[in-house]
Structures are given as structure tokens and as C-alpha cells.
Amino acid sequence: MKNKTFAIIIMLALLFPVVAPLTLSAHAAENSWTTKAPMHVARSGLGVAAVNGKIYAIGGSTDSGFAPSIPPYVAYSEASIRGFVGTNEEYNPATDTWTYKTSMPTPRMSFAIAVVQSKIYCIGGRTDAAGSVDGYTVINEVYNPETDNWETKAPLPASASWIVASVLENRIYVMDYSGTTYVYDTATDTWTTKAPVPAQRSMVMHQQSSTTRYSR
Numbered sequence: 687m688k689n690k691t692f693a694i695i696i697m698l699a700l701l702f703p704v705v706a707p708l709t710l711s712a713h714a715a716e717n718s719w720t721t722k723a724p725m726h727v728a729r730s731g732l733g734v735a736a737v738n739g740k741i742y743a744i745g746g747s748t749d750s751g752f753a754p755s756i757p758p759y760v761a762y763s764e765a766s767i768r769g770f771v772g773t774n775e776e777y778n779p780a781t782d783t784w785t786y787k788t789s790m791p792t793p794r795m796s797f798a799i800a801v802v803q804s805k806i807y808c809i810g811g812r813t814d815a816a817g818s819v820d821g822y823t824v825i826n827e828v829y830n831p832e833t834d835n836w837e838t839k840a841p842l843p844a845s846a847s848w849i850v851a852s853v854l855e856n857r858i859y860v861m862d863y864s865g866t867t868y869v870y871d872t873a874t875d876t877w878t879t880k881a882p883v884p885a886q887r888s889m890v891m892h893q894q895s896s897t898t899r900y901s902r
Contacts, residue, residue, distance in 0.1 A: 722779075722782050723777075723782045723783060723784060724784075725743055725775050725777075725784055726773075726775055726784055726786065727748060727771065727773045727775065728748065729743070729745075729746030729747060729748050729771065729773065729795075730746055730747050730795070731745075731746045731747045731795030731796045731812070732744060732745050732746030732795065733745055733746075733797055733798075733799035733806075733808055734799070735799050735800070735801050735806045736801070737801055737804050737805075737806060737831050738804060738831065739778075739779065739780070740776050740777065740778055740779075740831065741776070741777040741779070742774065742775070742776055742777075742787070742806060742829070742831065743773075743774070743775045743777065744772075744773070744774045744775075744790055744799070744806070744808060744829070745770070745771060745772055745773065745774075745790050745793065745794050745795055745797065745808065745811070746770075746771060746773070746795050747769055747770055747771070747795045748769040748770075748771050748773075770793040770794055770795055770812070770813060771789075771793050772789040772790035772791060772792060772793040772794070773786075773789055773790075774786070774787040774788060774789050774790055774829070775787065776831070787831075787834055788829075788834050788835065788836060790808055790827060790829070790836060791827055791836050791838070792811075792813065792823065792825045792827060793813065794808075794811035794812055794813045794823060794825070795811060795812050795847075796811050796812045796847045796848050796849075797809055797810050797811025797812075797847070797849070798810055798811075798849040798850055798851035798858075798860050799851060800851040800852070800853050800858045801853065802853055802856050802858065802872045803856065803872070804830075804831065804832065805828050805829065805830050805831075805872075806828065806829040806831070807826065807827075807828045807829075807839070807851070807858055807870070807872075808825075808826075808827050808828070808829070809825075809826045809842055809849070809851060809858070809860055809870070810822065810823060810824065810825070810826075810842045810845065810846045810847060810849050810860070810862075811823055811825070811847050811849075812847040812848075813825075821847075822845040822846055822847045823845055823847075824841035824842040824843070824844065824845045824846075825838070825841060825842075826838070826839040826840060826841050826842055826870070827839070839870075839875050840870070840875045840876060840877060841877075842860065842868060842870075842877065843868055843877050843879060844862075844866070844868075846860075846862040846863075846866075848862070848863050849861065849862045849863070856871075856872050856873060857869050857870065857871050857872065858870040858872065859880075861883060864882075865882040865883035865884075866879070866882050867879070867880040867881065867882055867883065868880070
């Protein structure tokens, strides 16, 4: 019995140095960065969404986009922002590969993007390098990853760019930099205008530090 117990102790002692490094290695991996395969097309101002375990990188600007050295207030009127694309790339985390998919019909950047029932909605955005609201669009296009097809839906009530979107109960809430709130019902393909955000905000410059909760 003593010999058996001693043998077990020796076995555990021999295993411990092997098990410990594996545990430490796994722990370190949780708080670290890993470089993965790059997109085929480098872009700024693109929209990114995840559907069914895949990541989709859509649209953006490919030429002279926002350099880190350009302050946001300068970039607003930067005429060199051009080369708008509708490029649509799908990333598969399991294989670490990118695949070209059907491009977004309207090339643009800085649009709102949202996922409802496994479909990706791309709303508004900038289509012109003029640096004014004349270069903004009302277009609302939806992408179905399952069929790799695009469809045009009811347009945003007013042209806008630098906008954000959130989803609640299959409705898409779009807010622009002026605080205007639009709600898109994906079931009826209709828009309604709701109460504006109480404090005007800039989506890029973050001039406001307050937080506001919205109730339907």
C-alpha cells in the first residue's frame, strides 16, 4: 500500500511541471492580441457586422481616408477623401480567410449599419467627396448573406452621414449628429421620426459627455 501511494506521489510530481505551463499559457492567451489575415481592400469609414459566425466588412473609402494625424473637424471638409467603394468582404474566423461577396450597390462610407434577422442593413452615408450635406445619401440597402444578394428598401427620411444605428425588437433606430431620431420597421418597410436626443452630439468629435436613455 505504501509503495503504491509513493508511486502515485512521484507520478503527480512528474506531471505537475507539464500541466502548470499549459494552464499559464491558456490564461495569457485571454488577455492578448493576435494578428489575423488582413482584408483584401484597405479601407476607412467602412461598416462592419457579424452574422452567423462570419464578419462582413462593407463599403468605405479606399483613397486618402482619415489619417490619424488629421483632426476630425478638419476631416469633415477634407476634399481628398474619395475612392468610395461598395466592396463587401466576408471573414471566416474558423479558417482565418477573407472572401469577396457581392458588392453594396451604392458605394459609400460613414453609413449606419445594423443586423436584423440575419440581414445587414446599410443606411445613409457619404457618397461624394465635396465635404457637404450634398454628398450625403438617403439610400437604405439590405444584404442577405445566405443568398449573397442586395435589396433596396425605403429610404431614410433625410440624407445623413456620420450616423449610428441600434436594433430593438426588429426595429432599427438611426440617430444623426444633430440628434434626430428615425426608426425603421423592417417588417413594414416604413420609417417614423421620433423625439430627438435632448443634447446635440457629434458622433465623431464626442463633444458631449452626458448619457441619455431613450424610451419608446
